[in-house]
Amino acid sequence: MTETTTLLRTIDLYAGAGGLAYGFQSAKCNGFKFEIVAMFDNWKPAIETLKKNFANTEIVNMDFDTYDGDKSVFTRFAPDIIIGGPPCQDFSHAGKRNEDLGRGKLTITFADIVIDVRPKWFVMENVDRILRTQKYKLVKTAFERAGYGITEKVLDASLCGVPQKRKRYFMIGELWGPNGVLLPYLEKSLAIKPMTLRDYFGDSLGVEYYYRHPRNYGRRAIYSIDEPSPTVRGVNRPIPSTYKKHPGDAAEPDEKVRPLTTLERSYIQTFPRGYFFEGSKTEKEQMIGNAVPVKLAECVGKCILNYIADSAKTKQKRLGICLEEKLTEKPNSSNLSSMDGP
Numbered sequence: 001m002t003e004t005t006t007l008l009r010t011i012d013l014y015a016g017a018g019g020l021a022y023g024f025q026s027a028k029c030n031g032f033k034f035e036i037v038a039m040f041d042n043w044k045p046a047i048e049t050l051k052k053n054f055a056n057t058e059i060v061n062m063d064f065d066t067y068d069g070d071k072s073v074f075t076r077f078a079p080d081i082i083i084g085g086p087p088c089q090d091f092s093h094a095g096k097r098n099e100d101l102g103r104g105k106l107t108i109t110f111a112d113i114v115i116d117v118r119p120k121w122f123v124m125e126n127v128d129r130i131l132r133t134q135k136y137k138l139v140k141t142a143f144e145r146a147g148y149g150i151t152e153k154v155l156d157a158s159l160c161g162v163p164q165k166r167k168r169y170f171m172i173g174e175l176w177g178p179n180g181v182l183l184p185y186l187e188k189s190l191a192i193k194p195m196t197l198r199d200y201f202g203d204s205l206g207v208e209y210y211y212r213h214p215r216n217y218g219r220r221a222i223y224s225i226d227e228p229s230p231t232v233r234g235v236n237r238p239i240p241s242t243y244k245k246h247p248g249d250a251a252e253p254d255e256k257v258r259p260l261t262t263l264e265r266s267y268i269q270t271f272p273r274g275y276f277f278e279g280s281k282t283e284k285e286q287m288i289g290n291a292v293p294v295k296l297a298e299c300v301g302k303c304i305l306n307y308i309a310d311s312a313k314t315k316q317k318r319l320g321i322c323l324e325e326k327l328t329e330k331p332n333s334s335n336l337s338s339m340d341g342p
């Protein structure tokens with residue numbers, strides 16, 4: 001017997017390098033799968049990168065600042081699910097922390113689009129700091145009013161098959177679904193122990209320690225491969241000749257310690273080997289640092305598919321019971337009398 005697969009038509013807004021979408025595309029479960037039908041961004045290197053890696057997907061260059069409520073741009077793809085990670089610099093620890101600086105508004109635009117299009121599902125990813133912002137409260141209320149049941153959770157990528165400490169917030173909405181329904185699925189999928197670089201790469205990186213340029217020199221910069229990597233950010237610099245060992249550093253800054261390459265950093269983001277990045281080195285680093293780790297996205301995608309598959313099974317079972325009841329139903333007396341004739 002051939003197994004059928006139900007494809008969930010998926011569109012990705014603010015698609016960047018495609019980490020979120022690639023992870024969703026890789027998730028499969030009990031006959032359900034995501035099909036990435038369209039991806040949107042307005043940054044040339046991202047557009048070129050997406051074209052290289054998603055050959056069967058429509059890649060749309062669109063500036064969401066110009067969204068005027070014309071939902072046909074999205075409804076023509078008939079999406080079952082809209083996913084996206086609106087820019088988070090204005091919410092992030094590294095950013096200026098002013099949510100009214102413009103880019104925070106793009107989170108509202110994400111919600112506007114979802115509510116206009118009304119797909120069965122949506123997934124919004126962001127930094128965990130979004131939880132402390134007014135924009136977060138606004139979008140959550142708007143989704144709830146539009147009828148979405150919400151599951152929300154901050155996930156640590158190192159517990160989801162990624163050798164990196166990176167905390168990201170996920171809001172998952174199901175139209176007319178109950179709140180929190182995916183929490184048991186997400187919790188069950190977490191590993192007990194964080195993944196280290198050695199767990200993921202073995203000895204293939206050829207280093208025991210490496211340099212990760214710190215945000216400021218009050219922070220450590222040398223890490224061991226026997227721990228998860230710190231968050232991969234959008235900048236990657238060489239070790240300065242004047243660098244002095246920080247008390248938290250895992251080793252002395254000697255000639256064996258080097259920064260990881262752009263490609264190695266993409267692997268820490270769990271992009272597969274052979275994934276193409278377009279643009280200058282700075283643009284590639286930015287795109288890779290911005291991305292949702294592929295395996296983290298895959299983990300979230302799998303939980304949604306698992307839930308959908310379980311719900312479908314429950315519905316089928318109920319339908320089976322109903323049918324059985326109908327077939328074994330004994331005709332009642334009134335039926336009999338009506339069959340008896342005059």
Ligand SMILES: C[S@@+](CC[C@H](N)C(=O)[O-])C[C@H]1O[C@@H](n2cnc3c(N)ncnc32)[C@H](O)[C@@H]1O
Nearest residue numbers: 014016017018019020042043063064085291292
């Ligand atoms: C956090 S990144 C998305 C990362 C992506 N989800 C991934 O996993 O690789 C945000 C993206 O939003 C895009 N962006 C920013 N402002 C935009 C706008 N006004 N319209 C469309 N895209 C925009 C940026 O170019 C960037 O690629």
